[in-house]
Amino acid sequence: MIASLNNIATKARSVFGFEREEAAVLKPQIELGSGGGLLRRKRIKVAILALLFGVVSAAIELPLPAEDMYRAVRAHLRLRPMPQDIAVVKIDDKTLRAFGGQDPGRVSDSRVVDILIASGVRKVIFDRAHADRESPEADAVFADMLRRQKGKVWLGVSPDFEIGIQQVTDLKPLDQFQQEAALAAMNGLGSPFALSVSFPTYVKVDSKTHRSISATLADYTGPETTFRPDYAFNIETLPTFRYVDVLNGDVPDEALRGKSVIISYTYEKSNDFFRLPLQNGYVPGSYFHVMGAHTLKRGVPVDLLWLPAMALAVLAIAAQAFTGSRSRRILALVALGLMAAPLVLDEFNINVDIMPALLALLAAGIGFQRINRKYFSSDVDAMTTTALSSDKPDEERDVYALKIANLSEISEDWSAREVGEFVNTLISYVKGPSEVGDVAFERDILVWLAPRMDTTELDRHADGLALMLKTAISYEWQSSTSTPSLGIDTNHDLPVALRIKKAMQAADEAAGRGLRFIINDAAHLEARNNRLELIRVLEQGLRERSISVAYQPKIDLASGRIVGAETLIRWQPDGREYVNPLDLVLAAEAGDRINELTLVVMEAALIEGKQAIALDPRFKLAVNMSAKSLSDTHLLFDIMTLLGRFDFPPENLTLELTETAKLDDDRIAPQIAALKARGICLSIDDFGTGESNLEYIEKLPSSELKIDRRFVQHMATSDESRAVVRATIEIAHSLGKVVVAEGVEDHATAAALRAMGCDQAQGYLFSRAIVMPELLAMMGGGRNAIYG
Template identity: 30%
Template sequence: MTKNGKWGLESKQWKLLLWTAFAGLIFGVIGFGDIAEDTIRTVRNTLHWHKASGQVVLVRIDDESLRKVGRWPWPRRYHAQLTDQLTKAGANRIFFDINFFGSTTQADDRAFADALRRSGRVILAARTRSGPNDGTAQQGTPLPILSNAAHGLASISWMYNFRQAVKSIPYAAQADGRTLPSFSALIAHRDGPVDASYAPDYSLDPKTIPSISSARILENQFDPKLIAGKDIVIGTSTEELGDQFFVPGTGRLGGVYVHIIGAETLRQGRPVNLGWMPLFLAALAISGVALSMRNGRYQGAVLALTTGALVVGPAIPEMYLISLDVTPAVFVMLTIMGVIGWRRYHLQGLVNPLSNLPNLNAMRAYREGREQALIAARILNYEEIVATLPPQSEVNLIEQIVSRLTVGAPNRTLYQGDAGIFAWFEEPRQPVGNHLEALYALFRNPARVAEMPIDLSIAFGVEVGSGRSVANRLASALVAADDAAHDGLKWKYHDPETLQNASWKLSMLSQLDEAIDRGEVWVAYQPKLELSTRRIIGAEALARWTHPDKGPIAASEFVGAAEQNNRIGKLTDFVLDQAVAAAAQLNQRGIDFEIAVNLSARLLTDKGFTLRLSALLARHRLAPERLTLELTETAALTGGEGLDMIMRLRDLGINIAIDDYGTGLSTLDYLKKIPANEIKIDQSFVKGVVDNRSDRLMVQSTIGLAHSLGRKVVAEGVEHREILDLLVEMDCDIAQGFAIGRPMSLESLTKRLASGRKRGAA
């Protein structure tokens, strides 16, 4: 048969299956899908979410308890009091998930030991081995006077992963030459060898675990019926004391919850993990059957249904504590479906033959795109560039364009048209201004094709969604891109629903000046958190415009237009006046507070700016070192005149920050040349530090470089607690973003600072 005949086609299909099987084996052996596996299992847990038995009661050492007793660790007489009260109430056994390794005062230690003897049912914690993956932690057992008085000891150690989610709990462990059962195994009356462990069942709802504050126990303000005949576990549940772990499906909780979840798991039976091989082999077998089918629809249906069954199906055995890992099998199915789909993609004329990107026909056929925002990018000088390139060099040019358009979004699907047109979809009604500003900055650096530096001129158009066909919307977005290029803007909206009033666009700048005078423009303050002290030490001042008829106007719209048309001076002076006055007011109240204000590159050539700024600081009596002016990388390199202005500002004692670091000319020579006090890492990198290794390395190396040069580092765009935790580990100085606080009024900021001082005083 010929290469394109029956045997050639079948050979191609079986080669696909063979290579996929080999890649899947590597995938499973190295555990590449562990993160996805945990996520999928967490989703499946919701299918058999269940309640606790109620036989194990948590006595929380929480914020209420700390307010009652005071400092931590508590004097051990309070633990003695807890023991007596719980014993009197009829507790079956009492487990202390607290380290009592060292001695305190003799009187307190003796009082606790006496209470342990009186009770005769207290189990104390011993730490054996634990850590992320195969790491170890410090070992220890309670003070001998307490160990001898307790009913017994049990291990509180376990294995946890990089997210600090406990993945396995041992049945027993070695400590000081003896075998100790784990807390959960002892609570559930399940024996097991030292080298055996089990995975806790996180489909149990932690909220259904009966619990009571230890403050209520100490004050004898509780119903004994809650305690009588139950096993009691005492442990910390407040973030202030640490010992927090990630509970999949719930979030961070005190480690004591994990002990109880483990005990509830063992009460149901002994968990069994069959690993990933059974489903992996099943996926290969079903894939072989699917590949042998001639009907493409049946083939796709079998692969899709099998993938769904692999993801959801293990929920049934998991109800009986039998777990199966699915990601290697899902990897096999997705790989085969992806390759088959890609082959069909090529056959349908939906791919650009030069770049292998989907073309505009593919974009028009994407029905889901009607519900999403559409962004078009036009390389304005594309045809002129291609005309000067050697043969076969256009592919290299496209690769460089694509690599810049996908920065911060490596999974973005780009559609390519002729003459330098690229387009993609975004989630509807999402703010795109900052992202397009960052992409535009990337194109300021020349591309290098065939050893020639080539300047790329680009403009963006945005169609936010109007219910029209994708073809019509694409045309509108391209018109908006052309308008942006004509108006000297980086990007522009084309949205008939929100921009029907053309006269508004034409008169916006003149209205802006009047709006400042009428008080429609105001200043919002976004807090900045010092990570070493977890204290708000300042804020960035941001211009806001609330139009009496149109409501809030996007800052990216009026600030960008004002800067492009050289009308930014009055707006900047207004923001500086408000911000400096606010910072002075807060400092005069005894709050150490710094304020940051964005400075346009156009003002670096305004010779009267430093005089106005000096007078402003003197009038409001704010020390210059409390003010930081933020400049973008490209703004700071406006030539000798701009550098002279920066030096004069530094001579006044004002701090200089390099804003949006990483999106422009990030070179060692640049950092050496600009006399900045701090560097603000652009949010496009910060937002990706958790999931994107390149972004994480970029942020880590920038922090190290800045610190070596004696400069502080501010991370902007911190939107999640996970990002904040990573920045602390990286030794970042300051964080700013929604996880710290959204832009707010001065009144709201003042209240927040006041409440923070009250908590600090307490």
């Protein structure tokens, strides 16, 4: 469909002489992509702000809780059993009850260590410092145990650290214990909301370096670093034994042999509990040390931080900004890739922080979407007029607006894609050979800017473009109602944004008046201002009923008698010059007062028309009415009310339908039937022009047909006009209609019409529009209107 329309457009350009190289010669080549340039600048601005947002959020660790939570989710997806070579000996609530609610003493600790070593345990690590003194005897027993098990026991130590503004001093075993045992650092660093923890591999205390508990359990000898334990180990599979059970010999040697053991507090009220997301809620700190040890055994974790992910986000956002694509698919694909990559990298102990990059992508996506909503049409791949608007004048370009009448009607059976193809094809037409830049689409109007032309060339250009598009649309879509109408603004000293509005208004006006184009220049502005003033004055005339009428007689060509008259408006507002009736009707239509004007005219005509009927009961009074008004039940009710009020016979009233609209409204048929039932006659006015053609004869059961004056006045000089008049008379008579010729100005034309069988005529040959007393005088005098 679209391809064939392109072919039609190419042919139409040739038929109408619409090759634009001539226009290009008139003005030098200028940059027309103002809309594209504006959008590019705004996209770049969005990209920069989004990336800055991502970098700043990374610097202040704004998305760290989300990062930690996503790590926990990934870990949960990879959940695996805990290796069995490290165990925890728990000082739990049952152990405390066995010791009367007190912590086990150093004598018990010594016995437990001896039992563990005797059972084949490789190493024993206390997750506490033994920094406080007990009794000299107990301390001596413990020191002796450390001496006997030297190289197999580690005691906890913690360096100085700060919590906010609070300074916490170091925590270390008694000197007599430090001389006999190795030390292992207990400290770790928690993240906001306690969603993750990180451990150092080495810690310095008193200028001495000690491995952390995790590094000690893992026999780690690598470089100094800080790492996060891998939460993918299922703590429910961690080997654990109660302190009191080990002390009482209730744990078999086979369960302990070959393991490394960490002794720690796990009773309910201990403060050594931390959150483990998505597993068991809060768990003892020693469990994290075990997970850290297993993490180090797999290899030293590599933390790439947020830089690699942000680099990908930079590339994606830059591509989106510079390609100008409305789709955010690039951003979405990169975001999905960033979320999927850590699932693979986690298996290789590689960490990448992705949340700052995702925040940057999200911010960019929102920013680009706001640009799309503001500067692009929702249904069509085209800009909105906002993209072309500017507060500055543009002396080098004219502003065009193209309205496609009834676009919603012809496209009601189309899919959104087909509508988009149709509009985009129209855009390709108006762009021509590249002198037109960006084209915007809003509602049913296309808007663009093109090189400035002089008045003569602009008229030819606009007419050719409108005809080309009408031919193409009519051929492809078989739609004669979808007439394109152009509005062109040439007020180059005004801001472009205002000129776009004026061009769109001109396009709407052209469509409403059935014109191919309107150039919104100084002359048009003056005419529009005059029309607005006329609308204002009309309001006063309608209120005061000061609008008067005159009558142009209708003559029976066979006898020369006056058989009727057409009511015409004659109005001098405030005693000034007479208003052109056509201008008055257009003003009334523009101000949505046409029905009220019709009733005012009809009221005056019915009051005076009764005098003519008194002289000739067959006299028919004609009043003009818009065909569109036939769908207004209120207007027809008011007409019936007027007929009853003034006791005017309905059969003596003829409604001349002057509107050039098509009779497509389903409400019109019953209204016409109601008029016919009451005896009111209908006449098709200006036959042969606009929409008043054979289709009207078919759809409108009229009793009269009036031939337009343009054909009648050219009968003497145009064989075509004479043929049209003759054919019209024959067709109307074959359908039983009375034929009236308008605009008869000489005896030769009247004689020719009578020879063709035309029934009636009106025009300056017989009389201009006159007031009712003059018409009554002509009727009462018995004068032959043709021969005097």
